[in-house]
Amino acid sequence: MVDWLHPEWANLRFISGQPPLGGIGKADIVTAPRFNVVGPTSHATYFESGRMRSWGIGLLPLGWSKFFGASAELYADRFENGETDPVFSNMAPISKTLFDGSDTPLEQEAKSISDHFINLLDTAPPDDPLIQDAHSILVDPDLATVQEMADRLAITGRTLDRLSRRVFGFPPKLLLRRQRFLRSLAENMLNPSQNWVTSLDPQYYDQSHFGRDFQSFMGMSATEYKALPHPFLNAAVHGRMAAAGAGMQVLHDPTKPD
Template identity: 30%
Template sequence: MLVEHVRGGTNSNNVPASAFAMPAGMTMRYDLPDPALSEYLTGYAIYASNDRTPMLNWYLPAPAMISVLVDAGPLTVSVGNHRFGPLDRASFYGPTSRAFRTETRGGIAVGIGLSALGWSRLTARSAGEFHNRVVPLGSALGSDLSARLVEGLDALDDDTMIKPLLDAVFGAFFTRPHPREDLIRAFTALTVTDGVIEMKDVADRLDIPTHELRRMATRHFGMPPKLLLRRARFLRSFISLIRTDGMADYSKIDSSYFDASHFLRDAGTFLGTTPRRFIASDTVFLRASLRARAMVIGAPTQALHETAKAAAPVQNRPTGEQGRPQPNA
């Protein structure tokens, strides 16, 4: 079974094994999707744990993600005051504007990060329907995708085959372009640009009315543009502090913050607590994934992942991140 053969680490980018160091009994693996899928999927992650003792972990707000469990115990997710679970084997995590907490009991979680462009090609539904929600994958994106992922992963006995499997499955699902893809790409780039926070400024840069920007952001990104821009600004700043262990060095925060108290108010909104208290809580997998994801994929967290400006056309054929639930894909 796959659960007996997860080694952790990565087979791409020649990243040193030390990047994936985890406590005993836990492993983590990240992989890049096939280049033909890079605009639609932000990464593959696997977290695994041999320990069946209940474990809590906190994760940062993120864009949409698909999670598939393999030989994992009951899993529950809490977003703010809402609790979801026990989750189905294949679940869809909608875009979140709050840090969320998972309670796991060992096993493997395979995470697939989904970009706004990927969402636009998968479904005509609004991502805003799933803001801060976790639902069965079949109810969000259809039973066919859910069944292919679950059955495919169950048939594997080697973690190095997970990436080829995911590439093959998703290669058949992104063949229908959306007419506003250039706009979605451009807004994605602005959400990861330092200092960009005002909706009117963004609308002017994109040359669209603010009401059209609001509709586009909610439909494809899952929340209003102002909230998306604030989330990205906060995460850029928060992760800069984590990386340098300088939780009091507010010179590293985004240039659009007026002062430290302004940043701390956003921490209350997106973390539900202060940065120090959050990072001191149950964040074993979060801290490891920030390091590993940055080395393999190029951005420490999915919310700061910029969609590639161009990608090879998706062909309807097989094409060519890993460890314990839940992954930051």
């Protein structure tokens, strides 16, 4: 199976079976680690998989800040081996509770993951309300400018830039572009009979404006992407929409429960 993951927040992936191949943006295609940590991305991730099982754990910005001490910018558009990077040592024990070769029910494996995170809360720092507020504003489809975001948070542009890089992984201007692009992409994937024009977010000036963003984020044209099969992404987008009310992780409102 081959597909291209759209830009996302950070993800932890625990893999059993044939390790997949992957690469972010223009990076080389390499074999993914068994415990694979992917930072927030602003480029498509190519992946190719054979027979495998995988548990994926998506981390919103507040989760990254709560469980890891490193700046998200240091891991942006890259993936690391979670078993060797000390930043993620608190997550490595999860792999020991998965894929034991028996007929362990999926629900039991899911519970072991959930229990591990709950136990980590005992020593995790308290939630930072500024992160939650910034994220909630970021997913507002009416947000148009970085200055508006700073004003709504009652902070300076410089403070917003520092917060954005540390917690979200990218400067705020890029994040706004990414939101606009993914709203358009999600709309088209959820309604594949639409053409790109009818799927465009209202903040796009025209189709050529969208086309430039598509090339920048996905590394190919919208037409090329549409012509390719998306066996994983089509299922994921519709599954996430049904479960969480948003077709993509980046569009999920952090103030709304799953």
